[in-house]
Amino acid sequence: MRPTVDYLMMISDDTIAAIATAPGIGGIGVIRISGADAAVVLRRLFEPRRPENLHPDGSFPSHRLCYGTVRDRQGAVLDEVMAVFMRAPHTYTREDVAEIQCHGSYLVLQAILAEILAAGARAAQPGEFTKRAFLAGRIDLTRAEAVIDLLQAQSMGGVELAVGQLRGELYERIAVIRDALVEVLVSVELALDFPDDETDILVADHLLGQLEEQIEQPLQFLLALADQGRVIREGVKAVIAGRPNVGKSSLLNQLLREERALVTELPGTTRDTIEELISVHGIPVHLVDTAGIRDHEDAVEELGIERARQKMREADLVLFVVDASQGLSAIDRSLYTSLDDRKRIVILNKMDKIDIADEGADENLLQELSGFFGAVPQVRTAANKGVGIAQLRETLYQAIIGEQEEMSERISCAPNLRHKMILEKTLAACSQVRETLLAGAPADLLAVDLRAALDHLAEIVGLTTPDDVLDVLFSRFCLGK
Template sequence: MREREREKRSNRLTVLPTPDDTRDIIDTIAAIATAPGVGGIGVIRISGAAAAVVLRRLFIPHRQESLHPDGSFRSHKLCYGTVRDRHGAVLDEVMAVFMRAPHTYTREDVAEIQCHGSYLVLQAILAEILAVGARAAEPGEFTKRAFLAGRIDLTQAEAVIDLLQAQSMGGVELAVGQLRGELYERIAAIRDALVELLAIVELALDFPDDETDILVADHLLGQVQEQVVEPLQLLLALADQGRVIREGVKAVIAGRPNVGKSSLLNQLLQEERALVTEIPGTTRDTIEELISVHGIPVHLVDTAGIRDHEDAVEELGIERARQKMREADFVLFVVDASQGLSAIDRSLYASLDDRKRIVVLNKIDKIDKIDKIGVTDKSTDESPLQELSNFFGAVPQVQTAAKTGVGIAQLRDTLYQTIIGEEEMSERISCAPNLRHKMILEKTLAACFQVKETLVTGVPADLLAVDLRVALDHLADIVGLTTPDDVLDVLFSRFCLGK
């Protein structure tokens, strides 16, 4: 069905519609492409075979020289003029541009109107466009048309929404790499290897008498492992790292009252977000903020200090703190290093179970006889910091003085290392499969393991061909060659209007 729609669109691309061509006008879509709110400039996008007709009915150029002698728009040339409503009243002074297919985002004729950023003005102009006969675009319909026209594959279309929703520069770089087609190229290389293997198998089917000579199991096993299985396993490993870069992690700041949790949050945010006082129990509810740690989004949650108390409101805050700790990917467990471990500290720490954590030994500026790197005078007794360090053992530890900012840079570095694991990323991640891709890649890998098993057991070539075709079909789903229409509808519904 999608192939017929692509062919239908491509056959109309070179036809300049007339005002009487109702079919083309209805098939032309329009939407506001800029975010709601007040801004200097707002953009309205029109795409479809009647984009030029719609623009001509509304836009009056300031100088006719901006147009061709026959009155048609010069492609990809900005024109200054006004937009008028159906009664001839001027709605706004604008810049307009018409872009002739196929050199456009959707590979259809596209027009854009750049007006002042008042949302009332944008809505008024869009209303006139729809009154002419164009219809309101559905979420993501411009990108969907680009996909259906073959301008981008499905991985690139998904990269658009990832770019729009990126929460850090790491997420932006990941989306841009995928938008450039880097993920598609990796998948295409694996698919080419499978096609080559399938061609060998089909050759054996055509010449059954020579099947043994054509299907050399050891050679084919090496090809499957090196050209298919290992690249698939690398992509799956990148998918887990990519999820962290795209979505980030949740880190909860926990500890008993007055150990410096709110001061730590303020230092990490570089702003006075949380109220800091010497009174225990000041924080009664959770405070959630987003920071970027070396390109990875980290959702920080400051919680109420946990202690024994009689305040009903504080009890609610403490229960919420415990809930956030259970939901967190990481816990920043804060201890007042100047006071050592209390019974509450020990109990709270024990409740973390196997939760990933970083121990923050705060208020080191209040400890006597200790320098900033934790070295003590060998002639004295063991320092409080050393006692704490021994208690927490191999758990990552950072010494800080949150009020002055000491140790905050080291805390960021430690948090990053804890997020990505013990080993640094082996390569710069320029692209990474998302959850949909990962699920399909896992199915593809399972099919490839079946191919290897089939080769080892020496079953007939026709069964081997079936296993290879299953793997190829899965890869086709990733780039959108065989993706069901209902899946496409769900994917593009995630987009905002105008994209």
């Protein structure tokens, strides 16, 4: 499956250039140039230290690094660099490509880019290099989207998912379903060519079996993977909530393995939310430490408490912390009840202050706590000493993946939201094919529904994707990619 001729006409004749490394100070910075005049532009400002390394006609050997200097229009040296010219079609964009590797000073990079633009290139748009790779047929749209997923991955799980998609695993799954749809459509087209034999060609039971096993079931599987993929790519928001001084900030610090939040014996220390990112078995978890909720008189603390309640309403998961040594207060009970059906984990903290051997009194307290929270997952911790944190991470992971652990372990690619919406349309079109078959409708109606399903799948890989959708997709990229 390759881009259509219309898409190929969208490729600009311009030679484009952009800084390909992130802003800031670094050891190396890279500027990328792509287009028919890439070699001409490079030759105008790059001076090799050893000209004999060039071809006799002065052209650059392909895919070979050359050491030299870059000069501005007045002849002043801007930097010592390594430059490489890569001849089409063996490049990322399938165009002639040149790259200049200089020192990672943003001022130097900008100065060299200015000279490149003065030499005839134009500034690239976000994602324009990858867009050209797609339009030239080097990658399909799922692989192009995998590039931005890889750049924006927040955990190794997200990296692995993006790499699998970049290698074409999602494309191959879509291609198998598409081939099965084409096979069904061939039978229908045959019936249209030989109407007298339509009954013999279109055997409903056989076509329904093909539809279910080779098309509908794989589509449903991909839709299930989409939900898994969303969690791995985007993660979940876990809000740490509870009344003041139950150990929420200590818990945050232990999960982060650093002293991020201020911890004191004074209640109400945290007056605003603190948000940090951790990875739990490859899944990004956005931790939010909130102000303790209580009756208050301080106007600033009131703002923090209201923000805490807002974060709890937005959370995918609430880590509800109580001071196990003090039992449940009225505020604990009221706050817990306000969670409604929000997914939660109860953390019985300050276990180091409980003496279970004390005539069973503390054990009764723990039983009372466990009884109040019922079947909700509970973890016993002493956050100030790091006790129970490993178990909390495991419980957190189980709460995130729910009953889909087996699938999570073998997921190597997953549709994103755009793909999911198109897959749902494809599945709906297949359901219409099923209804048409069962109703004994003529072959031409079957062909219409099958072609609709094929058009939807083609949109996923970029064969029929509207231009405005492409513009939005590639605009999400950074400059230089």
